[in-house]
Amino acid sequence: MKGKTVVISFTGLIVIIWLLTACGAPAATASNPTEFKVTATDFKFEPADLTLKAGQKIKLTMTNKGAIDHTWLLKDASGKELSQTLTVKNGETKSLEFAAPAAPGTYTLVCDIPGHKELGMVGKVIVQ
Ligand SMILES: [Cu+2]
Known part of the structure; x- marks a missing residue:
């Protein structure tokens, strides 16, 4: 038994x-994610604006050419986080995979290290 x-x-x-x-x-x-490459410096993203398709699988690869750490984080108009935070130390390159928002619109991307957004580390993500 x-x-x-x-x-x-x-x-x-x-x-x-x-x-x-x-x-x-x-x-x-x-399907493989579409790769987008972004360079972070002190204190901006290049490019700052990205255009994505609704629901598209994204691989965001960020190279940090600044002297300090930076992050990349996608938010909606209410400040809700729509991606994980990609943290890249200076001199390093890292990737984050996520799905673009399902609803078309304009979203915000920021470096969420305190003070960086105010210094210009912001951008737009346009979802079509
Ligand atoms: Cu930053």
Whole structure:
């Protein structure tokens, strides 16, 4: 009786793994993200403005040519964060993958390190 329970649990585990693999694999290979390259300096983004398609998969690669750390973060008009924060140390290049907002419109991108936005580290993301 005890042995049978173990067998059922093991089978259940295999089914769960199979389901996760079957569901996860096609999504990961469905389409490659479109890469956008941005350079951060002290204190601006180049380019500051990006035009994306609604729902588009994005790979944002930022090179920090400044002397201090910078971030890249997408927000909506109410200040809600729409991407993870990409933090890049000076001299480094890092990437962030995310989906563009589903609703067309103009969004804000900022460096969220205190004071940087005020010094000019802002931009626009236009979603079409
Ligand atoms: Cu910054």
